[in-house]
């Protein structure tokens with residue numbers, strides 16, 4: 779298992795992990811609790827992280843990540859009025875609480 783991606787926001791990490799799982803890549807999202815799992819992570823690494831189980835998935839995952847980031851750059855983000863989480867601007871519903879955006 780290795781750290782593949784450090785996200786700027788929670789939805790970002792979940793989107794990346796979701797996309798990877800759809801492609802058959804085993805991915806896990808860790809949040810600020812990552813330090814207790816890994817042990818040697820610097821204390822300032824409190825952002826959500828995506829970890830992959832298999833090293834051989836890295837190349838394919840990088841391609842998917844690049845594609846996802848292109849999509850995200852095009853759409854931007856919208857903040858949910860109900861819970862305050864950011865969602866991709868092309869979402870109709872908040873990924874976190876399901877409120878209409």
Ligand SMILES: [Zn+2]
Nearest residue numbers: 858861872875
């Ligand atoms: Zn919300």
